Amino acid sequence: MRRAPEKGRYDDATVERILDRGLVAHVAFVDRGEPVCVPFLHARVERRLYLHGSRASRAMRILAAGEPACVSVTVVDGLVLARSVFEHSANYASVVAFGRFEAVEAAEEKAAALEAFTEKLLPGRWREARQPSAKELKATTVVALPLDEASAKVRTGPPSDDDTDDALLDVWAGEIPLLTSFGEPVPSPGLRAGIPLPKSVERLLGER
Amino acid sequence: MRRAPEKGRYDDATVERILDRGLVAHVAFVDRGEPVCVPFLHARVERRLYLHGSRASRAMRILAAGEPACVSVTVVDGLVLARSVFEHSANYASVVAFGRFEAVEAAEEKAAALEAFTEKLLPGRWREARQPSAKELKATTVVALPLDEASAKVRTGPPSDDDTDDALLDVWAGEIPLLTSFGEPVPSPGLRAGIPLPKSVERLLGER
Numbered sequence: 085m086r087r088a089p090e091k092g093r094y095d096d097a098t099v100e101r102i103l104d105r106g107l108v109a110h111v112a113f114v115d116r117g118e119p120v121c122v123p124f125l126h127a128r129v130e131r132r133l134y135l136h137g138s139r140a141s142r143a144m145r146i147l148a149a150g151e152p153a154c155v156s157v158t159v160v161d162g163l164v165l166a167r168s169v170f171e172h173s174a175n176y177a178s179v180v181a182f183g184r185f186e187a188v189e190a191a192e193e194k195a196a197a198l199e200a201f202t203e204k205l206l207p208g209r210w211r212e213a214r215q216p217s218a219k220e221l222k223a224t225t226v227v228a229l230p231l232d233e234a235s236a237k238v239r240t241g242p243p244s245d246d247d248t249d250d251a252l253l254d255v256w257a258g259e260i261p262l263l264t265s266f267g268e269p270v271p272s273p274g275l276r277a278g279i280p281l282p283k284s285v286e287r288l289l290g291e292r
Numbered sequence: 293m294r295r296a297p298e299k300g301r302y303d304d305a306t307v308e309r310i311l312d313r314g315l316v317a318h319v320a321f322v323d324r325g326e327p328v329c330v331p332f333l334h335a336r337v338e339r340r341l342y343l344h345g346s347r348a349s350r351a352m353r354i355l356a357a358g359e360p361a362c363v364s365v366t367v368v369d370g371l372v373l374a375r376s377v378f379e380h381s382a383n384y385a386s387v388v389a390f391g392r393f394e395a396v397e398a399a400e401e402k403a404a405a406l407e408a409f410t411e412k413l414l415p416g417r418w419r420e421a422r423q424p425s426a427k428e429l430k431a432t433t434v435v436a437l438p439l440d441e442a443s444a445k446v447r448t449g450p451p452s453d454d455d456t457d458d459a460l461l462d463v464w465a466g467e468i469p470l471l472t473s474f475g476e477p478v479p480s481p482g483l484r485a486g487i488p489l490p491k492s493v494e495r496l497l498g499e500r
Contacts, residue, residue: 107382108366112320112329119327121320121364123386156329158316163474165493168422169410170432174315178331202377206468213463214376224378242480250482255421256490257480260414266371267469272450274458275465282464285373 093236096131102177102236103128104204106157111135113146113153126157127200132228133181134188134197144225148187155181155229162262166243167255173239175259181234185227197226208284301444304339310385310444311336312412314365319343321354321361334365335408340436341389342396342405352433356395363389363437370470374451375463381447383467389442393435405434416492 093099103109109126112119122143124135133155137144147153158178166172188194195216202210216224243257266288269281301307311317317334320327330351332343341363345352355361366386374380396402403424410418424432451465474496477489 110318112327114327118360119320119322119362121362123366152326154327154329156318158331170424170428216378220378256487259478261475263473263475265471267471270467272465279464
């Protein structure tokens with residue numbers, strides 16, 4: 085991405101807002117000397133970022149062992165169309181966090197993390213669905229990254245053409261916002277008749 | 293992300309389609325022994341994935357030196373709401389590619405990569421905007437990753453609750469599609485009067 089108009093932002097509130105907006109975190113670690121980058125659903129509680137996965141997953145085992153990791157969450161807000169192709173870019177907000185994950189063993193923190201994953205996917209969903217059993221909790225590895233070393237980058241606004249291009253070129257320039265919305269719910273083929281849409285989904289679609 | 297319903301897919305066409313859908317690539321590399329993961333705009337031409345950045349960027353210098361890298365591109369297609377919180381997930385498509393980037397020095401390949409970046413952002417835009425000058429081309433580092441070791445993962449369809457939950461729980465289950473669209477163009481504050489919206493943007497918005 086173009087460097088010029090970016091602003092590094094390090095305040096906690098900006099970092100947390102971007103993490104909460106992004107559904108997917110890309111998590112990098114080193115496996116036998118080589119970099120690996122894997123997408124995860126994630127959730128934040130206070131100053132800890134959580135991931136979960138199967139106990140059998142190689143990535144989860146490396147992260148749970150406390151190997152150095154880097155987490156990147158990026159949200160794209162628009163296309164930036166400049167007068168010169170060189171200044172084309174995207175408006176976005178991203179967080180990069182460094183550190184070592186810790187395996188979460190305490191049942192209470194593990195359950196709180198699972199609640200955060202579910203509530204992040206869809207607010208209100210945790211109380212509508214069946215809570216995890218002891219067996220399910222045991223089969224899931226949850227890891228937490230303390231957000232001690234996290235920074236944000238944000239690009240907003242119009243393109244940054246130079247003054248000569250601004251003055252001389254008859255080329256349209258501006259931003260095209262990128263919007264995210266939700267479509268019509270697709271009921272599970274096995275859903276029994278007479279089960280209505282839940283409140284959580286109604287609220288989500290009411291925001292359309 | 294939940295492992296069970298995923299399918300690994302290795303055919304070239306699937307990998308290419310996912311790369312072309314995702315605007316942002318998360319690129320991991322090792323810097324002084326530690327993993328780093330950075331978001332980039334990217335573009336694909338045939339079996340090469342391109343990134344560009346400032347010559348001054350540390351990430352670009354490491355990648356251009358041919359250090360081992362891992363690129364991950366992820367597109368989220370929907371929320372998967374299960375009867376149990378444990379089976380909640382997202383439908384998505386992702387590619388993970390391993391390899392070493394090569395610095396692109398040949399002016400012709402560099403220009404073709406810049407055209408691919410611009411056309412990926414907005415088809416038709418390359419011919420509307422001012423082409424890069426020799427000076428601009430020189431200030432930009434372009435690197436290419438041969439797509440020799442790339443694989444895709446795709447999750448689609450309904451949640452995977454177990455039979456007991458299907459039969460016994462009165463909880464709605466299904467998928468909520470996640471949609472991306474474009475908003476009203478915001479002209480650059482410096483745009484002179486009388487410059488109309490370009491054809492590329494009209495086509496983009498015509499698809500709304």
